[in-house]
Amino acid sequence: QSVLTQPPSVSAAPGQKVTISCSGSSSNIGIDYVSWYQQLPGTAPKLLIYENDKRPSGIPDRFSGSKSGTSATLGITGLQTGDEADYYCAAWDNSLTCEVFGGGTKLTVL
Amino acid sequence: QVQLQESGPGLVKPSETLSLTCVVSGYSIRSGHYWAWIRQPPGKGLEYIGIISHTGRPYYSPSLKSRVTMALDTSKNQFSLDVRSAAAPDTAVYYCARMIADYDYFDYWGQGSLVTISS
Numbered sequence: 046q047s048v049l050t051q052p053p054s055v056s057a058a059p060g061q062k063v064t065i066s067c068s069g070s071s072s073n074i075g076i077d078y079v080s081w082y083q084q085l086p087g088t089a090p091k092l093l094i095y096e097n098d099k100r101p102s103g104i105p106d107r108f109s110g111s112k113s114g115t116s117a118t119l120g121i122t123g124l125q126t127g128d129e130a131d132y133y134c135a136a137w138d139n140s141l142t143c144e145v146f147g148g149g150t151k152l153t154v155l
Numbered sequence: 156q157v158q159l160q161e162s163g164p165g166l167v168k169p170s171e172t173l174s175l176t177c178v179v180s181g182y183s184i185r186s187g188h189y190w191a192w193i194r195q196p197p198g199k200g201l202e203y204i205g206i207i208s209h210t211g212r213p214y215y216s217p218s219l220k221s222r223v224t225m226a227l228d229t230s231k232n233q234f235s236l237d238v239r240s241a242a243a244p245d246t247a248v249y250y251c252a253r254m255i256a257d258y259d260y261f262d263y264w265g266q267g268s269l270v271t272i273s274s
Contacts, residue, residue: 047200080260082201089250089267090193090201095260133201137259143216144191144259149200 048073049134049147056153061124065150067117067134073145077137079117081110084131084149093132094119124154157181159251161268167245168274173238177251177265184227185209189254190234191261192225194247202247206254207234241272 050068057063067079081094092101094110097117109120117134134147163175177190184190192204205215207225215223224237238245248269252261 078258078260082261089264090261091264092260092262095255095262096258101262131200135201135260141217142214144203144206144254146201146203 047148048138048141048145049136051132051134051147051150053148054151054153056155057124058155059124059126062120062122063124063152064121065119065132065134065152067119067147069115069117069136069145071115072140073115073136073138074112074117075115076139079110079112080135081108081117081119082133082135084133086130090133121152126154128152129154157253157263159253159263159265161249161251161265163249163268163270165269166271166273167241169242169272171241173236173241173245173270173272175236175249175251175268175270176233177235178231178233179253180232182253183229184232184234185229188256189214190225190227191252191254192236193250193252193261194245195250195267196244196247204236204238204249208256243272246270246272 078096082090083093084090097112098110107122131149138145158180167173189206191206207213213225222239248267250267252264
């Protein structure tokens, strides 16, 4: 089981909005930045959100991130079939002294 | 543009050492940040293995610390990973990545290298 908890799967129709939660603790999300990664089938993970809510150049503003206390949320609006992927949250854990990942959430665009 | 490329044997026998190298282009590894190894067993999620600073100081995952060594080779602008006493659960796609210091996110990733542990 992963240190950060994500729902195994979420789904929504094209054009709709979806949110993916990431729950942690006071030793990771509570005190550190959260990042999010998108992994399309058969490819390497790609940075989607960093420092809780910042988007790298080239990432559309349909993707957003937020953090509150020991939880974080990834939001995706205007869903497209090309958004079907696995999404992972991550943060540094001060107690374990290592980066920790969520178990991943599979997004299906129906 | 920063690029990373993993290389190494795709098949390793049980009890032997799994060794991988990550060549970095577009950025000097001695300039800053951390250099990371992350793995993904088939059909499973991402697992952090460890990072090494641009000065060569490593930080390993507690669960792998006893079997892992990471090193920098600044002359070749590359870094490496050794996992000793490999076993079937070490079968995974191994990714190298750059981790941004102080903000703890991975901004550039290699394409990944599948390593299978089997006799």
